[in-house]
Amino acid sequence: MASSPLLTKISHPFSSIYPTKFTPFYLATEQSFKFPSTLFNFVKHLSSNDNPTIFHNFNFDSFYANLIDNSSHKINLTQVHAKLLLLGIQQNGFLVSKLVNAAVNFGEISYARKVFDKFPDPDVFLWNAIIRGYSKYNLFASAVEMYSRMQVLWVSPDGYTLPHVLKACGGIPSFRMGQQVHGQIFRLGFEKDVFVQNGVVAFYAKCGKIASAKVVFDRLEIRNVVSWTSMISGYAQNGQPIEALRVFDEMRSTGVMPDWIALVSVIRAHTDVEDLEHGKSIHSCVIKMGLELEPDLLIALTAMYAKCGQVMVARSFFNLVKVPNLILWNAMISGYAKNGYAEEAVKLFRDMIAHNIKTDSITARSAVLACAQVGSFDLARWMDNYISKSEHKDDVFVNSALIDMFAKCGNVDMARMVFNRTLDKDVVVWSSMIVGYGLHACNHSGLVEDGWQLFHCMKDYGIEPRHQHYACLVDLLGRSGYLDQAYDFIMNMPIEPGVSVWGALLSACKIHRHVTLGEYAAERLFSLESYNTGHYVQLSNLYASARMWDRVAKIRVLMRDKGLSKDLGYSLIEINGKLEAFRVGDKSHPRSKEIFEELESLERRLKQAGFVLDRNSSLHDLNEEEMEETLCNHSERLAIAFGLISTAQGTALRITKNLRACINCHSATKLISKLVNREIIVRDANRFHHFKDGVCSCGDYW
DNA sequence: ATAGGGTTAG
Structure with a gap:
């Protein structure tokens, strides 16, 4: 340390008077601030008991502020904090806020809180720092809690507090809390603060109150790219991608240049409507702006191409992203699974595990879906084994997907096992099980009864049957030849019978060659889905089974006129x-x-x-x-x-x-x-x- | 010191 040229060894001016006590001490020069390691050696020196130090003309604030700015790790911060406590200057709000912010930037939120808690009387800067920390790492409830505590202590929020609090309210989301904050914003006079108002827009959008978001947006005098992006993503998040795209056009016509986050939102809107044509034009916009290597844009592009069925293109973007990212992998896996590339989806899922990338329940659901499509029982068992050892084992979505998977892979007993071990059975868990029985039931009376029983005890569990359940019962009745009962059952349904119900009736009619009832069912199906090949084929098969060849021919003509053809087997x-x-x-x-x-x-x-x-x-x-x-x-x-x-x-x-x-x-x-x-x-x-x-x-x- | 984005399944 003494050998460092960046610190000047100084003899104390009073060294002649107090020769043993105050010599020597070191002065950090301007230049030494640029070399953190030197600085931290200096701090160690300052902290050591052997070298009591004189602080005459020493600017604590700028010295420690520089130390904090040059910190590269939490341990540096703890050194600074220890020193502040030692010196009895921990009341320096400026430095403590700086410390907390630095800790937050390192992701050390609980350490940030520890520093915060040592401070007796936080000012608005310090409150902002801790609220920002919680909000940044999606700990929204804590952010809101700190905000309430701040209010109790009569500290008034400023233009930096409010955007963070609003983000937290939208993140939970807590509409009531956010509305209260909006009221405060009004009373405190922040209606011209574009940061705060953008926060309000995003908050309403996150709560699904897109109309309120628009009212606030429309009243803004200055709209920057963030204001526009908040509206665009608001529409996209609330199932109005077309409107999102319209707002994007409006933004461009007012001359506001999109940045990469705006582009991500617009790409999402195109992904939602599966509009690859226009999506590609946004892609070229990305390239023109030189943003094609921005990782988050690559993720959005991967998702868009994957969802639109261009899995090869998607994969090429996927490969360009070097940092492992959960959302990226999910997009690729679900893209594969959705578009019939089940094996690729499973392979990627295995790669993900091999690469030690953390999975979430969305990953698990897509992977199980893919296994169901592959149809291999061994694979299904492997998947089940993996899930049952993972944190996703109690996720209802994952479990109903597993039930469906086992049923589709030929093992209704395993499906039942998953059903039994699922603690939190919601309506879809029940449906999956009943549908599973339906897949295997046919003439097997034991299973038919199981299906019936399940249907009836659903109500005991307070679960209202949905159309799938009615369809299953129609299927069971019809298959067993009780066509009239099936028809009566449909007529007495409390909800409008849909495609699945009529489809079940039609296929039952085909089995038992009941032409008139089958024609009726087919008519309903044609009116509901006039371009679904399956319905025409079913009716044609019914005619064929009744040897009514002229009508078979008619269906064939009908299908040709509509441009429908059979899938290749x-x-x-x-x-x-x-x-x-x-x-x-x-x-x-x-x-x-x-x-x-x-x-x-x-x-x-x-x-x-x-x-x-x-x-x-x-x-x-x-x-x-x-x-x-x-x-x-x-x-x-x-x-x-x-x-x-x-x-x-x-x-x-x-x-x-x-x-x-x-x-x-x-x-x-x-x-x-x-x-x-x-x-x-x-x-x-x-x-x-x-x-x-x-x-x-x-x-x-x- | 601030705000806006991406995966969504049975």
């Missing part, structure tokens, strides 16, 4: 943890030759076992050869053949198909399960089929 099978996809007659697989050999051998064995084609089901316009060709090439057959040649004897095969299983494949699969002595589980677009020993769990109703 595919089947997935998981082998050794790897998913393989097959389309009709797919020869692209590397083991295609073996697959088709297996297929032929199966076909032979089926014929030997007396298998005959059902020629009635909507195939009337194909000739014999075409019919055979089409049927035994169906994607699930390829998946089964591949499964048989690549797994050990006796292994169950789990297959996922995007369309509904056709009647011929269904009966063929039943027989195959018996011939090869394998359990084959097929999840089609509607439900599960557990094929075993020549029968299917659906009892041939699906």
Whole structure:
């Protein structure tokens, strides 16, 4: 320390009088302030008992202020604080406020509070510092609490206090508290303070009172980019993205330049309306302003492209962000999951865990959703295991997603287990369980009764049934052949029956070939969703099952006129943890030759076992050869053949198909399960089929 | 010393 050239060793002017006591001391020069390490050595020196120091002509405030400004760590601050206490100058409000602010900037909020609490009589600066600290780190309740304590002590808020308090009120959100603050703002005369007024605008917007926000905004004489952004994001947050975009245009026409936060808000609005076209123009605006590497804009862009289905583009932005960020990863994972890239979503989720990035419940929900889409039971079990050990295990959203996942991955018992262990069962948890039973129920009377029972005891738990629950009951009744009861049930529903209810009735009518009731249900469906292909296909299938070919043809024409066509079918099978996809007659697989050999051998064995084609089901316009060709090439057959040649004897095969299983494949699969002595589980677009020993769990109703 | 933003699921 003595060797440092930045501190001048000074002999005390009275050293001749008090030679032992006051020599030497060190003077910090202007230049030494620029070198923090030197400064902190100096502080140590000052604190040491061996070197009592004289403070003649010593400017404490600027000296310690510089120390605080040059601090790089909490430990520096504690040194300064200790010194202030030692010197008995902890009442220096200026320095203590500076200390608290510095602590806040380091994220050391509880330390900031400790320093604050040692101060006997905080002035408005010190109150601002601590309230700012709580508000900055989203500890809104504490911020508001400190604000009330400040009021009790009759300290009047200033133009810096109020924006922080307003942020806290909007963050909770506490409309009442914020309104009181607004009243105070009025009484104290801050109506011209643009910082305070922007805070008021944002507060109302956060509370969903967008009209109040607009009133305040409209009264502003000066509007800066923050005022505009508060309104833009206010509309975006309150489900009015179109209005948000309009306000953005208005802002630009008044000549206010957007900054990066404004652009983030506008991108969010485009994300909400999934307007990629205009979103791209904002993207080019970002580039023009040279902001394309701003991490938060990259996050917003990732979210926009991901949600709009451009997952590859989104991923390229994702890759550019170097700092791990929860929101970024969530956006990418949910983008994948939403757009049918379930495996990528799961993979990214695993990467996230591998990278030790903290997940939140939104991450967990998206990941579970993705697992449900993949349909692999092993993966589902892995996911459940992960969740049950994580902090998300009691989240209702996560749990109902898990129930749904297990049901969709073929294990209704596991779904029930999750249901049982969910402590806080809300209406959707119940729905997921009932829907889960519905997926597997079919003709299985035990499960049908379980479903009924659940429906009835919902009310005991004070939960009002919603349309999904009615749909399930219609499904259960209709499937069991009680079509009239199902119809009566619908007519007596206390709520307007929707797509799910009519859809359930229509498919029940198809099973039992009840044409008139089915036509009625279809009519309702067409009026509710006139462009949903599924409804037309269902009705067409109903006609086909009743052999009313002329009407089948009519539907086909109707669909062609509306520009609707069927989805291309595919089947997935998981082998050794790897998913393989097959389309009709797919020869692209590397083991295609073996697959088709297996297929032929199966076909032979089926014929030997007396298998005959059902020629009635909507195939009337194909000739014999075409019919055979089409049927035994169906994607699930390829998946089964591949499964048989690549797994050990006796292994169950789990297959996922995007369309509904056709009647011929269904009966063929039943027989195959018996011939090869394998359990084959097929999840089609509607439900599960557990094929075993020549029968299917659906009892041939699906 | 201040204010405005992004992920949203069953």
